[in-house]
Amino acid sequence: MSNCIYHIDDYKPLAEDKFFFDANIWLSIYGPIGYYADWRVRKYSNFLTILQLKNCYIYTNTIIISEFVNRFARMEFEQRRIQLDLEYDEFKRFREMEDFKEVASEIAANIRKIIRSSNLCNHEISDDELFDLADIYEKGGFDINDLMFEEICKQTDSILVTHDGDFKNSEIKVVTANNNMLRDN
Structure with a gap:
């Protein structure tokens, strides 16, 4: 699959499409109130509703849930710390x-x-695939979880929904409201 990034307003999902939601999307939809600008909450919440109405598969996994929980708790700590x-x-x-x-x-x-709102997809990554991901990670500039999510999307033929600019040069299909990811594409 080649690099295909679509703006969330332009992507027209089909019923057979499968989506993998990144933790930052779940944080936009269900995260602490007031942390994200309202436009992100609206964009991603509306997209989730469209996917649900079309009965599209929406995947998550335990790593995403863990990232969501840890980031949500840290955001609350940052807001209440003082x-x-x-x-x-x-x-x-x-x-x-x-x-x-x-x-x-x-x-x-x-x-x-x-x-x-989603289906659990704790897709197994083989030892060989983890070795390959370690080789990529070793070169620097990558988040290991992002590399795993990309691999999961490749193996499940899922479209990643993310706001994370790290996926700008990804080899998978991405739907985003992050305009910076769309430049030079």
């Missing part, structure tokens, strides 16, 4: 505080929404 008189390196202390129970409850509710 008010709670915590230092930058006291995230673990935050998780032990009473204030975190509310955050954890909100995260858990949103995990359930993601699970109801």
